[in-house]
Amino acid sequence: MPSIDSKDIKKLIVACDAGMGSSVMLASQLRKQLKDSGVTVEHTPVNSIPDDADVIVCHSGLAARAKASAPGKPLVSFQIFLGDPAVTKLVNTIKNGGTVDA
Amino acid sequence: MRDDLLDPRAVLLRESAPDRDAAIRRCGRALVDVGAAAEPYIEAMLERERSISTYVGEGVAIPHGTNASKGDVQRDAICVxxxxxxVDWDGEQVTLCVGIAAKDDGHVQLLSQLAEILLDPDRARALREATEVSQVMKELT
Structure with a gap:
C-alpha cells in the first residue's frame, strides 16, 4: 500500500470526472482547511492526474480509475462530498503530522 | 462574486418532480432556458448522475454535466x-438542487460559498426552506 509522510506532501489532487461540481466544492474546502500548511490543492480530471501529485483524493466510485491513472500514489477515497471522515482524517494528518497510507 | 452566474429566472422555488431524473431534467431545462447550455447538456447531466451521485449532503444535490459535455455549455451559470x-435521490431525500453549467472556473467561488452554507446547519435550512427568490439571491451571491 503506497504511503507518504505528511511533511512530504506538497500537492494534493482532487480527482474528478467533470471537474465542475462536487469535486470543485471539495477542493475549495480543502484549500481553505489547508491554507496554512503549504500544501497545494488542485482538482483535475481523473485521467489526467499530474505526475507531481503526492496524494490523490477522489470519490470511491472513481477510485479504480484514479488508481489506474496514477499507479503507486496514496489514494484517499470518500463517499460524502462534505464532511467525510476519510477526508477529515487526511486533513488532520497533514496538520498534525503522521503517515498517509491508503 | 460574479453576479452573472445566477439569473433570477433560474431560481425556481415551487417545483415538484416524481423522481431524480425528472428533477435533473428540470434543472437542465432551467439552464437551457437562460441560455447557459444547449439542449444536449440535459442528457449529459443525467449521464453524469448515473456514474456518481451529486448529492452533497443537507438535502442538496448539485447536478451537472460530464467533462465531454462542456462543449454544450454556453456560459458558466447555475440554477437553484x-x-x-x-425527491428520492438514491435513498437520500433532496429538497434543493443547484444545477451547474460550467466550462471554466467562474463558478468555483460560488460553490465554495455553497459548501460553507451547507456546513452550517442553520444557513443550510434557511436556503432549503427559502420561499422568495430574493432570499436565495442574497444567500448565494
Whole structure:
C-alpha cells in the first residue's frame, strides 16, 4: 500500500470526472482547511492526474480509475462530498503530522 | 462574486418532480432556458448522475454535466431549483438542487460559498426552506 509522510506532501489532487461540481466544492474546502500548511490543492480530471501529485483524493466510485491513472500514489477515497471522515482524517494528518497510507 | 452566474429566472422555488431524473431534467431545462447550455447538456447531466451521485449532503444535490459535455455549455451559470415535496435521490431525500453549467472556473467561488452554507446547519435550512427568490439571491451571491 503506497504511503507518504505528511511533511512530504506538497500537492494534493482532487480527482474528478467533470471537474465542475462536487469535486470543485471539495477542493475549495480543502484549500481553505489547508491554507496554512503549504500544501497545494488542485482538482483535475481523473485521467489526467499530474505526475507531481503526492496524494490523490477522489470519490470511491472513481477510485479504480484514479488508481489506474496514477499507479503507486496514496489514494484517499470518500463517499460524502462534505464532511467525510476519510477526508477529515487526511486533513488532520497533514496538520498534525503522521503517515498517509491508503 | 460574479453576479452573472445566477439569473433570477433560474431560481425556481415551487417545483415538484416524481423522481431524480425528472428533477435533473428540470434543472437542465432551467439552464437551457437562460441560455447557459444547449439542449444536449440535459442528457449529459443525467449521464453524469448515473456514474456518481451529486448529492452533497443537507438535502442538496448539485447536478451537472460530464467533462465531454462542456462543449454544450454556453456560459458558466447555475440554477437553484427547490422541490418542497422532496425527491428520492438514491435513498437520500433532496429538497434543493443547484444545477451547474460550467466550462471554466467562474463558478468555483460560488460553490465554495455553497459548501460553507451547507456546513452550517442553520444557513443550510434557511436556503432549503427559502420561499422568495430574493432570499436565495442574497444567500448565494
Amino acid at each position: 431549483v427547490r422541490f418542497p415535496g422532496g
